[in-house]
Amino acid sequence: MRDMFKFQYNPARHNGEVNHAGEVFDYVGVIVDKFENQTEGEDFSGVTVELYDNEGPTGQTRRFRWDRIVGAVNLANTAQAMHGGRI
Secondary structure, X not given: OOOEEEXXXXXXXXXXXXXXXXXXXXXXXXXXXXXXXXXXOEEEEEEEEEEEEOOEEEEEEEEEEHHHEEEEEEHHHHHHHHOOOOO
């Protein structure tokens, strides 16, 4: 199974609205691909993430640009550290 991450992301737009306040939103998911921005000439602009909630996969994906990711935590590593590596 792929590692699950919690991303903190500062999007330019959120739910179709410009993020004027610069709010940061949390997302949980697994990295499924990378993407490039050909317009800007960037070979590796960020990652595509399959989103999860408490029920499992939501069926949604999001693209997170490197320059807008505020933080990312590997949840499996965090859980292992909390339980002395017994997960």
